Amino acid sequence: MHNIIKSAATLSAALVISCAPFISAKPASAEPQRFTRGYVGAGVGFNEGGAVPNVTGRISFGDVPLSLRGTVFFGSENDVSYTLVVPTLTYDIGLGKSANLYVGGGYAVLGASDGQTSIAVNAGGVLTAGAEAEITKNIVLYGDGTFLNGANVWKVGLGYSF
Secondary structure, eight states: OHHHHHHHHHHHHHHHHHHGGGOOOOOSSSSOOOOOOOEEEEEEEEETTEEEEEEEEEEEETTEEEEEEEEEEEEEETTEEEEEEEEEEEEEEEEETTEEEEEEEEEEEEEEEOSSOEEEEEEEEEEEEEEEEEEETTEEEEEEEEEETTEEEEEEEEEEEO
């Protein structure tokens, strides 16, 4: 478990550092620049149980520095499949026209199925913080940490921006 957390922390630090080349000087106007495009992507999430695939999306509200984000984590253990759905609302802090830091909150719902029975459990409120940068035309590198009821999930991925 310690190695997974250490790896996730290293991966998150590398993501933030990788955003550095995309930070541009602030424009002369008082209007800060930030990345405003939406995207859909796929990546991997890490928690104390290991690595799991995920799908992530972002919808930006244009001139308002808020975004609606959603992530779905998939996994299975002992013949039980589970899905964790985490929608969040974030405040976006521009690092230039192609990169942001973001912080926010939301709610998580966990679904599980053994093939015969399915259940959904309200997992509770979440806090999230992360970074995103458009690394080439229409390709976004993103990563964040989500904190839920004493558990942490770290994710990193690539998205297609629109």
